[in-house]
Amino acid sequence: MSVKGNFLGAANDLAVAERRVAEYIVENPEVVLTMNVQELAAAADTSAATVSRVVRRLNFPGYNELKLQLATDISNGADADNVDDAIRPNEELHSLKTKLLANAERSLRETVDQVHEGDLAAILPLLHGARQLLLFGVGASYLVAQNIAQKWSRLGYACTVSDDLNVFLPPAMATDPKDAVVWLVSNSGESPEAVLAAKLAQKAGLRVIATTRIGQNSLVKYADYTLQTSQPREGQHRFAATQSLHAQFMLIDIVYYYFVSRYYDESARSVNVSREAVAEYKRSLKNGFK
Secondary structure, three states, X not given: OOHHHHHHHHHHHOOHHHHHHHHHHHHOHHHHOOOOHHHHHHHOOOOHHHHHHHHHXXXXXXXXXXXXXXXXXXXXXXXXXXXXXXXXXXXXXXXXXHHHHHHHHHHHHHHXXXXXXXXXXXXXXXXXXXXXXXEEEOOHHHHHHHHHHHHXXXXXXXXXXXXXXXXXXXXXXXXXXXXXXXXXXXXXXXXXXXXXXXXXHHHOOOEEEEEEXXXXXHXXXXXXXXXXXXXXXXXXXXXXXXXXXXXXXXXXXHHHHHHHHHOHHHHXXXXXXXXXXXXXXXXXXXXXXX
């Protein structure tokens, strides 16, 4: 993920001095490339120890790695803010397409960069050992929860998906914790319903996966496992959850196809069975259930 993307995800968790360093890096990338740790500390009016701490908070193992990513960002134009995200009255179609494509490419690239094999090392076996997936999301996040259900149901999983806690909680609380996994989706990680669902699920002994944007948030605190996307770049007037949905759908695709790859033969058999069942259903409809 770009240095700026990491900063946006961690911004709310940085102390004042740490934030000053991070902002200096984001606002002066070319200058920072010529600096050592002590020089950056002086420029940001702080200590070398604070700079080193910021580097770790931005998810880089060291200062040199941060500078390498910064150079890549400059080369790719990922650090530039010259794309006007705002939707204008009577805007030209070409302008809209350019904005949406640029932001989609950024969201997808940074989300892909954010997912590492270690993040999935525990989640894939957890999903493989489950018999039921309990999925929840509100608003646009419900679309992501439905996407998860559509994919894993093809693999033979019993998937319960809801955007209503009154519907979601009774089967969740009555399910044997050994058989089920709760998967909650909230881009902000602050959806009150998702946070409450996580609290109650943990209390019931259920294992919880949270899908949110990068950074600390309330939902992550109550999750056993996290899958995080890039920080979505939405305009000041947010007419729809566009970039966040791009990122979340990409994340789910990565997890799903990595899961299928790791359990390939088993997954292929399940998909073939489900595909044949649907084909038979369509043939029956065509023939009037004769």
